[in-house]
Amino acid sequence: MGYTEEIKCRSTLGSVYVLFCVIFLFGYIYLSLHYLTNFLRLADELIANAAYIGTPGKGILAADESTGTMGKRLSSINVENVESNRRAFRELLFTTPGALEYLSGVILFEETLYQKTSDGKPFVELLKENGVLPGIKVDKGVVVLPGTNGETTTQGLDDLGKRCQQYYAAGCRFAKWRAVLNIGITEPSQLAINENANGLARYAIICQENGLVPIVEPEILVDGNHSIDKCADVTERVLAAVYKALNDHHVLLEGTLLKPNMVTPGSEAPKVAPEVVAEYTVRALQRTMPAAVPAVVFLSGGQSEEEATLNLNAMNKLKTKKPWTLTFSFGRALQASTLKAWQGKEENVEKAKAVFLQRCKANSEATLGTYKGSGSLSEGASESLHVKDYKY
Amino acid sequence: MACSSLVKLNASSSPWVGQRSVNQRPGSSNRRVFVVRAGSYTDELVKTAKTVASPGRGILAIDESNATCGKRLSSIGLDNTETNRQAYRQLLLTTPGLGEYISGAILFEETLYQSTTDGKKFVDCLREANIVPGIKVDKGLVPLPGSNNESWCQGLDGLASRSAEYYKQGARFAKWRTVVSIPCGPSALAVKEAAWGLARYASISQDNGLVPIVEPEILLDGDHPIERTLEVAERVWAEVFYYLAENNVTFEGILLKPSMVTPGAEHKEKASPETIAKYTLTMLKRRVPPAVPGIMFLSGGQSEMEATLNLNAMNQSPNPWHVSFSYARALQNTVLKTWQGHPEKVEAAQKALLVRAKANSLAQLGRYSAEGESEDAKKGMFVKGYTY
Numbered sequence: 001m002g003y004t005e006e007i008k009c010r011s012t013l014g015s016v017y018v019l020f021c022v023i024f025l026f027g028y029i030y031l032s033l034h035y036l037t038n039f040l041r042l043a044d045e046l047i048a049n050a051a052y053i054g055t056p057g058k059g060i061l062a063a064d065e066s067t068g069t070m071g072k073r074l075s076s077i078n079v080e081n082v083e084s085n086r087r088a089f090r091e092l093l094f095t096t097p098g099a100l101e102y103l104s105g106v107i108l109f110e111e112t113l114y115q116k117t118s119d120g121k122p123f124v125e126l127l128k129e130n131g132v133l134p135g136i137k138v139d140k141g142v143v144v145l146p147g148t149n150g151e152t153t154t155q156g157l158d159d160l161g162k163r164c165q166q167y168y169a170a171g172c173r174f175a176k177w178r179a180v181l182n183i184g185i186t187e188p189s190q191l192a193i194n195e196n197a198n199g200l201a202r203y204a205i206i207c208q209e210n211g212l213v214p215i216v217e218p219e220i221l222v223d224g225n226h227s228i229d230k231c232a233d234v235t236e237r238v239l240a241a242v243y244k245a246l247n248d249h250h251v252l253l254e255g256t257l258l259k260p261n262m263v264t265p266g267s268e269a270p271k272v273a274p275e276v277v278a279e280y281t282v283r284a285l286q287r288t289m290p291a292a293v294p295a296v297v298f299l300s301g302g303q304s305e306e307e308a309t310l311n312l313n314a315m316n317k318l319k320t321k322k323p324w325t326l327t328f329s330f331g332r333a334l335q336a337s338t339l340k341a342w343q344g345k346e347e348n349v350e351k352a353k354a355v356f357l358q359r360c361k362a363n364s365e366a367t368l369g370t371y372k373g374s375g376s377l378s379e380g381a382s383e384s385l386h387v388k389d390y391k392y
Numbered sequence: 393m394a395c396s397s398l399v400k401l402n403a404s405s406s407p408w409v410g411q412r413s414v415n416q417r418p419g420s421s422n423r424r425v426f427v428v429r430a431g432s433y434t435d436e437l438v439k440t441a442k443t444v445a446s447p448g449r450g451i452l453a454i455d456e457s458n459a460t461c462g463k464r465l466s467s468i469g470l471d472n473t474e475t476n477r478q479a480y481r482q483l484l485l486t487t488p489g490l491g492e493y494i495s496g497a498i499l500f501e502e503t504l505y506q507s508t509t510d511g512k513k514f515v516d517c518l519r520e521a522n523i524v525p526g527i528k529v530d531k532g533l534v535p536l537p538g539s540n541n542e543s544w545c546q547g548l549d550g551l552a553s554r555s556a557e558y559y560k561q562g563a564r565f566a567k568w569r570t571v572v573s574i575p576c577g578p579s580a581l582a583v584k585e586a587a588w589g590l591a592r593y594a595s596i597s598q599d600n601g602l603v604p605i606v607e608p609e610i611l612l613d614g615d616h617p618i619e620r621t622l623e624v625a626e627r628v629w630a631e632v633f634y635y636l637a638e639n640n641v642t643f644e645g646i647l648l649k650p651s652m653v654t655p656g657a658e659h660k661e662k663a664s665p666e667t668i669a670k671y672t673l674t675m676l677k678r679r680v681p682p683a684v685p686g687i688m689f690l691s692g693g694q695s696e697m698e699a700t701l702n703l704n705a706m707n708q709s710p711n712p713w714h715v716s717f718s719y720a721r722a723l724q725n726t727v728l729k730t731w732q733g734h735p736e737k738v739e740a741a742q743k744a745l746l747v748r749a750k751a752n753s754l755a756q757l758g759r760y761s762a763e764g765e766s767e768d769a770k771k772g773m774f775v776k777g778y779t780y
Contacts, residue, residue: 240637247630253678286683287643291712292674321682323712 042211046255047294049133049173050213053257054295054325057364058104060215062299062331063090064137064176066109073335079344087115092342093335094123096353100130102364107135107176107215107329113167124171135174135215136167138203142180151192154179154199157206164210174213176259177203182221183234183266193241201245208255215297215329217259218242222301223388224266232263232280239288253292259329260285261301262311267386274307278314282322291323298326300333302386305359306374308333309366316369327367332385334359433601437645438685440564440603444524444647445686448753449495451605451718453690454484455528455567457500464724470733474502482508483731484724487742491521493749498526498567498605498718504558515562526565526605527558529593533571542582545570545589548596555600565603567649568593574624574656575614583631591635598645605688605718607649608632612693612774614656618663621653622671629679643683649718650676651692652702657774665698669705676713686714691722693774696748697765700755707758716756721773723748729768 053060065073070089071081079085090112094100106127113136116122124134138160142152154177164175179196181188200216207214218238220231239260246253263280265272285296300308308330315326328334337359342352358374359381365371374381444451456464461480462472470476481503497518504527507513515525531547545568555566570586572578586608597604608628610621629650636643653671655663663671676687691699699722706715726748731741748769754760 237637240634244630244634247626247679283683287681288637289682290678290680291682292677321712323677323682 042208043252043255045211046208046213046252050255050257051294053104053133053174053213053297054327055104056325056327056367058102059328059330059363059367060105060107060135060297061093061103061334061360062107062176062329063093063112063335064107064109064135065331066137066141067111070109073339074344077339077343083111085344086111089339089342090115090123091117092349092352093338093356094126096356096360099353099357099360100127100132102360103132104327105133105135105174105329107137107174108172109137113170113172128171133173134171135176136172136212137178138163138167138175138207139177145192145195148189148192149184149187151182151187151189152180153192153195157199157202160203160206161210164207164212168211172212174215174257175203175207176215176217178217178219178259180219180221181234181238183224183226183230188220188234188238193238194245197238197241197245200242201249201251204246204251204256205249208252213255213257214251215257215259216242216246217299219259219299219301220261222261222264222267222303222386225268226266227269228263228265228272228276228280231261231265232284235260235263235284236287239284243288243290253290254294256293257295257297258289258293259297259299262298262303262308264303264311267302267388274310274314275318277311278318281311282315282318282320282326285324286321289324293324295325295327297329300328300330300385302384303333304384305333305336305381307382307384309359309362309371310373312363313366313369313371316367325367328363330363334363336383336385337381431599431642433598434642434645436564436601437598437603437642440524441645441647441685444496444565444603444688445714445716446495447714448757449493450716450752450756451496451498451526451688452484452490452494452523452723452749453498453567453718453720454481454503454724455498455500455526456720457528457532458502461500464728465733468728468732476733477502478506479509480728480731481506481514483738483741484727484745485514485517487745489746490749491523493746493753494523496524496526496565496718498528498565499563500528501558504561504563513562519562524565525563526567527563527602528569529554529558529566529597529602530568530570536582536585539582540576540579542573542576542579543571544582544585548589548592551593551596552600555597555602559601563602565605565647566593566597567605567607569607569609569649572608572610572624572628573613574610574616574620578624578628583628587628587631587635590632591639591641594636594641594646595639598642603645603647604641605647605649606632606636607690609649609690609692610651612651612654612657613776615658615660616656617659617661618653618655618667618671621655622675625650625653625675626678629675633679633681643681644685646684648680648684648687649690650687651690652694654694654702657693657776665701665705668702669708672702673706673711676711676715680713682712684713686716688716688718691717691719691773693772694722695772696722696725696769697762698770698772700748700751700760701762703752704755704758704760707756709758714756717752719752723752725771725773726766726768 070086074081127134139154140156142154145151145153204214263284264277338352338356341355342348461477465472518525530545533543536542536544590606594604653675654668726744727741730744731737
């Protein structure tokens with residue numbers, strides 16, 4: 001090439017090169033900012049929703065019984081386990097006048113997420129209109145850990161991100177994953193603790209990446225004849241492992257909730273007063289749960305409706321350091337006597353709704369420490385709901 | 393293993409009552425020891441920790457090793473002799489009215505056994521002034537092999553018997569300082585070692601009646617931004633608390649001595665007290681269980697005024713733990729300069745100590761104002777690569 005031609009060629013190439021770099025740089029900056037602001041917006045939403053669920057005076061209705069478990073409930077009142085009956089019972093709960101006021105969230109099973117009222121209104125819409133956040137159970141049940149004495153781990157991580165996206169699009173704003181541990185001579189083993197804690201952490205971060213507040217539920221079953229001290233020791237060890245795992249996986253604690261068991265004696269050990277349960281439970285949380293977590297939503301795990309409410313109430317009356325809200329996420333302890341009152345019969349619906357409202361109100365008062373106990377308990381409110389070896 | 397898929401694993405009901413899975417190891421049904429956390433000193437530990445973490449008060453750290461004390465003395469032209477060290481510590485510990493702002497004093501071993509020139513034991517002076525005596529129990533930092541030029545803290549050997557002796561002499565809390573360096577990584581090894589050492593020390597201390605102050609200092613050295621400090625601090629504290637829990641340490645009977653979350657000393661932008669407070673409180677809320685009664689910050693090279701302003705910013709709203717100070721240089725700097733080793737200046741030096749102690753006491757209550765602070769108080773005390 002001639003000298004000037006070479007210069008022209010080179011300078012053209014040079015400017016193309018510079019132009020390419022500039023475009024690349026802008027694109028990179030744009031994408032980084034986009035990702036960053038997206039992430040920040042996501043974090044804000046998670047934090048706001050988690051805090052909302054912990055609103056004093058409100059709590060969660062756990063209505064996420066799987067089809068199989070719902071079958072057990074319905075058969076206990078001689079009702080057939082078909083979709084219409086499952087839908088009817090959930091409609092009964094969600095349309096109870098005044099009840100939704102006491103609820104900040106409802107955990108749904110996947111089937112229920114896409115169901116409607118008999119008037120044709122999607123359940124999700126009904127809940128949202130009444131200031132109730134819809135949540136979704138995302139785990140796929142437990143499987144046994146080989147080499148242990150029957151201990152389990154929870155499944156459900158495969159494709160969880162994709163499923164969370166779908167659930168978010170359908171209106172859900174929080175999720176739930178239940179890990180199960182038990183107390184025995186050699187249980188819980190370190191393997192079971194580590195495995196379940198890791199599963200919870202993986203689930204939690206995937207949820208957060210997809211806009212759902214993860215409820216972290218490491219349930220230590222009440223089965224056994226152990227003392228409340230033993231339960232406290234195990235609970236504290238498990239929660240320490242859980243929070244270590246959450247921290248290692250970079251989970252945003254301000255956008256999570258904890259759903260633990262209360263610290264109680266085993267089901268076959270002598271009972272203790274609600275004040276004792278309260279003291280042990282709150283102490284266990286003080287020792288393990290960072291203040292960044294906005295709320296604790298207790299599971300009832302087989303306690304009777306009244307027991308669960310009294311224990312929650314005692315916790316909220318306790319004068320000690322409690323930088324998080326203490327509220328409920330009850331399944332059986334909110335629905336048991338409602339189910340009994342309904343009996344699957346249309347003519348009982350009003351009565352059943354009144355019973356449900358009463359339990360919602362009672363637990364709302366318990367979150368404020370103002371519950372005075374039921375003067376006249378409806379049938380079943382004081383009945384223990386413990387089923388040995390309970391399988392969901 | 394093929395046998396893992398056998399029927400037994402999917403067997404029905406009570407999997408954990410009576411029945412065993414195919415992979416059950418022989419002898420694994422041996423009784424497991426049920427560990428109770430409370431030891432013989434638990435009540436006293438909880439009470440001591442609460443006393444040190446009392447409103448409006450903090451810790452005066454005067455546990456400089458002899459070598460380090462030598463540096464302080466030489467900065468005002470004094471020789472590093474036992475007499476001079478004794479004189480200096482006496483000046484500090486006999487300051488009238490100190491107990492109003494100071495709840496605990498960390499001593500070096502030599503000082504724990506010293507007395508005033510009148511023959512009164514230092515520990516007695518402190519106790520009468522309502523100040524809890526504490527003792528440094530670690531044996532200093534040494535290089536950590538296999539790391540990225542990082543250190544680890546020695547002192548576990550014989551710690552139990554030493555702690556018991558210190559308790560007899562009158563100490564009621566202990567301190568162990570390990571460090572983490574951000575420019576060096578920190579490596580996972582260094583973080584793990586720091587956390588595990590602290591956990592073992594804490595467990596042994598509690599067993600011998602001393603409230604352990606848990607101090608993983610994240611050094612100020614470096615040019616990193618404040619976000620990086622937050623990341624490292626969260627990692628370090630997650631590890632520390634996990635190992636403390638594994639060692640069955642009673643959290644109601646410990647105190648923390650963290651560094652504040654700030655940008656590195658060589659970072660181009662300085663952060664305001666409000667920013668430091670925000671990042672530090674975020675870190676604490678994410679990592680410190682509410683059961684811990686007190687968090688006593690180290691000053692780590694900040695100026696006297698900086699350290700006070702930052703503490704004040706952290707106490708503008710209620711916290712689940714007492715947030716206070718455990719300052720050495722940030723309390724002593726002006727005192728040393730005022731004293732200069734002259735006996736006639738002792739009173740003035742003691743007054744200077746009270747000025748700083750009161751300022752930090754107000755900061756603990758969130759009521760400090762920087763008006764009227766001297767120029768000296770504003771001078772930075774960061775020394776790059778500082779070794780104690």
